[in-house]
Amino acid sequence: MTILSEQSIRKFKQHLKNGSNDLGIKVSEHQVELMTLHAKELSAWNKKINLTAIKDPLKVAEKHFIDSIAPVSFFENEKCLMDIGSGGGFPGIPIKIMKPSLKVILIDSSRKKVNFLKHVIRTLHLENIDAIHSRVEDLHGNKVYKNKFDAVISRAFTDLSNFVELAFPFLSDKGSVYAMKGKNAEKEITSEISKNFDFKIDHYLLPFEKSDRYMIKLFAKR
Structure with missing residues (x-):
């Protein structure tokens, strides 16, 4: 992935804006700048450690950033979020950019990836977020x-x-699990899950390639 030329950066930003609008999510200029900076760091570090196999800037905009901010449409009044297996910072960092008041903890088992996450957090001057x-x-x-x-x-x-x-x-007692899934999402709802949890499934399409995406929200039966 090379998001280095001015032309590539402009295309990335416009793709991000257009795709977000298609999902009904308004992204401010400042938020676009922060996500662009994240994408630049992803590109630079990807040459040293394996953070993403996606290299085309427009696909990075859609498959990483637009897909990562889609969950904000399904959130309610959450104040504290854990992102498990954050990798290159997805979806946790774009969610934090969209919801600055949200406390976010990113978890990853790779020390190199956590070093990257901490670097991005510092570079973007994000507060109330950490990588573990x-x-x-x-x-x-x-x-x-x-x-x-x-x-x-x-x-x-x-x-x-x-x-x-x-x-x-x-x-917490009233907390929820949010699982971001692809086209086979409903097949993952086992009888055991149905028995023990209440759940809701929301569907959306990635705006350009029209791939099916599902948000499965689960919470303990009360």
Whole structure:
């Protein structure tokens, strides 16, 4: 991915604006600038560590950034979010850019990726957000994180049953799991999930390639 030339940067920004508008999400000029800076750092670091296989700037805009901000349409009054398996910062950093008041914790088991995430956080001057190097399971007993989050989100991190098992120890009493999935999302709703959780499935299309995306929101039956 090379987002270096002025022409590439202009195209990236316009693609980001147009695609977000198509999803009904208004992105300010400042937010576009922050996401562009994130994309530049992703490009630079991707030459050293494997952060993304997507290299075309317009596909990066759609598949990483536009897809990452889509969840803000489905959020309610969450104040504290954990992003599991954040990798290159998706969806957590774009969500933070769109919702600056949200406290965000990014979790990844790769130290190199966490170093990248911390670098982006510093570079973008984001506040009330941090990246933690850890296996998710190792944090389950940590009082700093246990039952502290209104929402736990992931994007194609693992299958839904495993993600639910990993995520629920971090949720507060009224917290929800948000799983970002592709076209086979509904097949991941097992009988065990249906028995133990209430859930809602929302559908959206990536605006340019028209790929199906699903947001599965799960919460404990009350």
